[in-house]
Amino acid sequence: DQQVKQNSPSLSVQEGRISILNCDYTNSMFDYFLWYKKYPAEGPTFLISISSIKDKNEDGRFTVFLNKSAKHLSLHIVPSQPGDSAVYFCAASAIGFGFNKFYFGSGTKLNVKP
Amino acid sequence: KAGVTQTPRYLIKTRGQQVTLSCSPISGHRSVSWYQQTPGQGLQFLFEYFSETQRNKGNFPGRFSGRQFSNSRSEMNVSTLELGDSALYLCASSLDGRGGNEQFFGPGTRLTVL
Helix, strand or coil: CCCEECCCCEEEEECCCCEEEEEEECCCCCCEEEEEEECCCCCCEEEEEEECCCCEEEECCEEEEEECCCCEEEEEECCCCHHHCEEEEEEEECHHHCCCCEEECCCEEEEEEC | CCCCEEECCEEEECCCCCEEEEEECCCCCCEEEEEEEECCCEEEEEEEEECCEEEEECCCCCCEEEEECCCCCEEEEECCCCHHHCEEEEEEEECCCCCCCCCEECCCEEEEEC
């Protein structure tokens, strides 16, 4: 049962434009969300997170938006750069649960064309 | 500070064999989680260890087991290997395993079952 879904396996964007990666979740208990970036032959690296008490969090070129009523979050990258080409995973957790159990989506492969 | 290390990086086994994977967390981190990554399935949570105790477990058969040592190093064992066990196995460490703490991933062990 996939509680976190990334319905777009791939996305191609021109350098300098905006990249929007989407993620949906089903469990209303989730209260903490993260985005990870993964290059080939490397483990995922943390990118940005958001708590359910917020609807937006920004870090440089990366912004995550959370729509709790729709159980949807998105990652915006502006402007996109070729070095952003990677697989992006969203993940969710229920902090109230107390332990480190994260549910991951299946990933979206972003290709930023020069 | 050294990152999360996993050994071996690549492994080829045949069906029916067993395998042991190793993970050394970042110094000072006491929580280690294991994930299986397969194409199209994202990262599937296997289990989490904290202070030598398994605290969380995902929906994997009993052939998948693990343990954690007093120095927080962790091993994962898969017995009676099946073709479907071919995947990238990732471990992640965090300070104390609380849901809000960032997880740091190792580069993974690529297991191929023939």
